[in-house]
Amino acid sequence: MIKVLGFVFFFSFLIPIGVLGQQTTVPLTQGKANDTYHALQNQLEAAKKHPENKRKVAQVYLQLGEYYHTLGLYTEAIAQYNSALQELGSNLKDPLYITLNNNIGKVYLSLNNFELAEQYFEETRQASEQLNDDKGLAISLGLLGASHEKQSEYEEALQDQTRSLELFQKLGDDYGVAITNENMGSIYEDLEQFDRAYQFFDRAYGYFEGKNMIEEINVLNNLGDSFRKRGDYQLGLAYTTKALDLAKGLNDLHELESAHKDISKNYALMGNFEKAHEHLLLAEKYNSEMLQAQNYDQLNVLQTIYETNKKEAEIQLLKEQNKVSAANQNLLWVALFAIAVIFIILYYYMGRKRKAKLKIQEYKQRMLKAELDKKAIEEKNLQREVQLKAASLSRYSLHLSQKNKILLDMSNTLRNMVSRKHMDTSSKIKELVKEIDFNLKQEQEWDEFMTFFKEIHPEFIKKLSVLSENSLSPAELRLGMLLRLNLSSKEIASILRVTPDSVRVARYRLRKKLPIDQKEELVNFMIEL
Template sequence: MKQLQRFIFLVYFFVASIPFCFGAQSDLVEQQQIDKVLLSLKLELETAKKDSASVITAQKHLQLGKYYQKARVYNEALEQYNNALTLVQKYDTLTVFLKNEIGVIYLSLKNSSKAKDYFNESILISSRIKYVKGEAKARSFLGSCYEKEGEYLEALQYQKESLSLFKKLGNKEGLAIVNENIGSIYEDLEQYNLAYEYFKKADEYFKKINENSRIGVLNNLGDINRKTGNYSVALTYTNNAYKLAVQFQDMYELKSAHKDLSKTYGLIGDFKKAFDHLLEAERINEELISSQNINQLNTLQAVYETKQKETQINSLLQQKKISRANQDLLLVIFGTTVLMVGILFVYFRRKRKENLKLQKYKQRMLKAELERKAFEEKNLQHEVHVKTSALSRYSLHISQKNKILSDLSLTLTNMVDRKNIDVNANIKKLIKEINFNLHQEREWVEFNNFFEEIHPDFIKKLSLLSEENLSPAELRLGMLLRLNLSSKEIASILRVTPDSVRVARYRLRKKLPIDQKEELVNFMIAL
């Protein structure tokens, strides 16, 4: 065992000291190829944005995202996938595909938590739209997340659910991949018999699809046999994987084959072959790392150059314009000055005309508004005058009616004194009716209504100003004073003596906050 450890240490020490370089011409060709592909994809995307439906544009974002993902420029890939998601419906097969790809990127970045979020969303959408293939893939990816976290029971559960869905579809590629994933989990659990069983199933499915897909499974079968001590069988499987990797120029699987062969030969004691294969595995690994780094760097450079290209073109065009303009600078300045002066002249002249028109328009509008208000005020004054005259006439009418009725009542009373029995009964009846009519309040109701139309707030203001509650008789007196009637006229209307009116005025004055020098009539008119 110590001899094997010493051997491995020497191999790694030797490999670490190997110089590594790349040809500048090869790098240039690769950079040009990346620029060409990226430019083509960008052009297709811009064309789709202008001329195509949103779904087509989303597919172009997806193609560009796959390109970035393959180059391991994950930030750009995520941006393209997210842009595509904004263009497609939530419940769509393309949405499922995009979420699965985003989850795979986060899984590659060892962000299992975020990856699981996307795979779970993909499962929910697939289940709702009955997209079985998308759900099967999402469950398989979710199983891989749990495997990376060491949660093998959950990993097996999701992989077997995925396997069941792929069986329902009869999808051989999906069955092959999931069987290989399950075998990998059992290998981690050191349940080699079960791992071998699932790896064999995966190999059978891959045989029906293409030979290239078998390489990884053959390496896994070699691992299982090596771990269980079947070294000769392990070498057979690994050598078959090696041959297919060489045939299809799959450098990743070729590296794995060399590494597995190195381990197997080391275990059977053939250290020279173990050393040779390990050395070759490390050489290929260095090439792959360098190639990946260069490819990633070239892609990033292409992305940067693509984003800067438009700015550079605009800058060059601007410089060209400036160079040409310098030759005619004085002429341009003179022409610009003349043009600006002309434009300013025309602008201010037009502005002045517009201001004059606006002022005239405002003046006409103001004049029309003043005329309208004057007309309205004249109408209101006329209406008030008419109503005031009518109210005065109505008051006079009441006064005259009361006087006539009083005179008639007096005459009829005198007639009663005469000794005419036949006439007396009828005259008494007439007197009774006249006196009854004199006490009717209907005229006062009509008078009140008429008064309130002309002076709507008078009663309210008078009541608020009074220190004590005003009686109906006092309110009537106030209304008659508001009409600027004399005490004699008021006495006639109220059917009282002028002395009674003076007493009533005095009592009303005491209840109101009136200055001693102010006339009661003026106070009422001012309300």
Template sequence: MKWFFFLFIVSGIAQNGGSHLNDSIFFEYKGELDKAIAEGNTYKIAEKFVQLGDYYHSVEINTQAIEQYNQALSVLNKDFSELQARIKNKIGLSYINLKNYLKSREYLNESINISKKKKLKEQLALAESLLGTTYEKEGNYLKALEHQNKSLKLYTEAKDRLGIAIVNENIGSIYEDLEQFEKALRFFTISNTIFSELNHKGRINVLNNLGDVYRKTRDYEKAMMFTNRALKLAELFEDRHQLESAHKDLAKTYALMGDYQSAYDHRVIYEQLQEEGFYSQNFKQLNTLQTIFDTRQKESEIALLKQENKVSQAKQNMLIFGVFLFILLSGISFFFYNRKRKESAKIQAYEQKLLKLELDRKAIEEKKLQDEIMLKTASLSKYSLNMAQKNKMIAETSSTLQNLASRSSMDPVPKIKSLAKELDKSLSEEQEWEEFMSFFQEIRPQFIKELSKRATAKLSSTELRLAMLLRLNLSSKEIAAILRVTPDSVRVARYRLRRKLPIEPKQELVNFMLQF
């Protein structure tokens, strides 16, 4: 645990400047709220509660943000419809962040009713988009598309280009989840174009999404292009979250391309950024909670000076809050330690998997090479033997013919016919093919069985012979010489064989055979 607290202290020192800035913002907003309350201006009080809620939302303390937004609603009356709709949308978004989608829809539907009644197109468009997001998170994509399309129509009518860009991205994400990648690309491209024209940092996320889609459709070149663009923009805007996403996506793409070293490098960078982000965000949250605690402590001390009879209650509140902070710190410490241990185990398992894959690949290549050497050796031996036998037959035939020529009184016809039969027998292929198939099946015992199973029609013995010769990767000319046919006949036979096999139009027949 010592290393955790050391890192935590280092992180705290690094964030010290930012924490002072956050403190000053909080105290500024708190002072403005107190001033508005003193003035008694209802609308201004609500605005300051919203401002404080936005501050809590920015540091991801959503429960405190919701509390401030509800405080704003409590002081408003029905005359402030636009502000009410806006606050309800903010509460809806906070509940989305807390994954409480049912509660989020409750507030978003209230905002929609107000916006429709008062014709507040901007808030209505935002509410419909957020409502679509809640359904997307729950996997109800039809409902999600319905509300996102309503939002897109409203933003289009209002000519709100930023809103149009955001909703197009949302719709693209839904189609990506549905694996309808062409539609997803269309909406992401529209969003990217608008964000680019607006020079808005929202373009970074869209570029990452485009990279995701191209990776999922196995167009790794385009995937790399868009993800690298996202990475450069994230570096330009100093957006840590988008930097994490870009490195994570690059790791996935490199892994699919077989470049495991690059995949590992980007995965390590991603985890480092994620770890830094974890520290940074939690430090901001803890600093904000500490500021709230300090503020409440000071308010309690002032109350103590005014009302001595409430000392006991104030101390009790401080104690409870201190225990809460202690539990929170302890929980974060345990969570990070456990998470770091699991991530280290994952990296080690990943490295072992890479090593095993490499060893398996080499073993397969070695076996394939041995099989081909054995088969070719057996084939060469057999054909060498055949050549010797035929040469011997030709020599014996020549000798017999010379003897016949020297015996003028003997009728040569019966002997010549006998020689012809012997030559035909020598040229017969059946025994040779039986021995060849015996050799072949020793090397590829499942070839004929698997090929026949995949064929759409029964294969003849001639087609099986052609298939075996193609499996040896012989040329049409070599096959023609072995089968004692013309190369044109081989091409016709290849065509007929191809028609009986489930081969893609662009796939080579030889490549198909090499699968078995």
């Protein structure tokens, strides 16, 4: 699944923007935000000159709302969408009403306000059914599925996306089918059903392949993720590298940052930490450039809105002054009235200016806070990686300790046997076998392991014992520690010198003693302690 936050704007559109029918989304390029804003304002003014055509006015308000949404100005976006709904009035049968309701829901989805988002999506679903609008229904179901997925309600998400897919197939909408397949692959990826996820991602890629679209990059990244999470790092790296090449061609900062981050994860899992660090730095670079571009556009648009309002106030002021002059310049009360009007307008203008400055400062503070939060999360993730590596080192040390001790004792015994020509080798070999068995039963290695483990996870045994409903035996504590190191049942069986079936039984008994949710993995529970 695409992760994929300073990414509020991008994240809102990674949720199936194609499935949602965003055919009218305003394309933005860094430095051209003002041009887009002026063009839309001109269209709005032209449409308002024909008040009989309310639908045209509503369409321009819709485009303005989408434009503000792309900039992450959610309050302004909602205001434009509501203005469009006012122009439509009670005409709920207009397909434009469905698009507006969906867009309002997407804004709330971007803000993780799932209750309000689903309220709007549900309204458009019902309206689409009443109008027999299969495409509107497919889009609404896709949005509902996206909302359920973000809340980890995967069963509901799959139901909605499956119905959406059937409708797009019925309509012959290949684009909608491709995006819905990608969304379903994302759900199965969250469920760690990577084979199923790959099937859906591959179907989506079959449509987007070679089209040099953002959607093609997203699918390639998803394919790379699915292979990486299955442990096929080479194939995962190949797909993500292809996504990176496409992102370079389109010069999309978000996709460049995402591809470098995924490649960094691949190299880290492959043990090439130098390459991993190199790509992580590149991801950070593109992320900074992306935030800078977004901030630049937001500030420019806010400044343009302010200047537009200022000009409108000045025009209004001139009109009032002309009216006063035309009426009667000799009357004192007219002059006083004009002065009063001028002071009122100036007061209003200064108030708007102060509010605009405060708003810009507030946006800067929000962006700074988002960046600090992101840095804190990254630091926490790095600390967790260090802990996992330390745990792997302790496990490796334990195995070496066990093997080296046995091999050393065997080497000394065999060397003695070779030096004595008339020795009874059969009895010596039996003694050697007994010695090996004896060494395998020694607890010294476990003592060393306990020392390593307590240094790396000092609170683990205490926490595990407190959480247990019944007292845990030493064998159960050992099993818990090996699970904390994320070892497989086969590896644990080898270390404990038991069969894998015995390990499974022991895991089941340990799980019964712990307050663990039925759906939660025992290994994940141990790792999170």
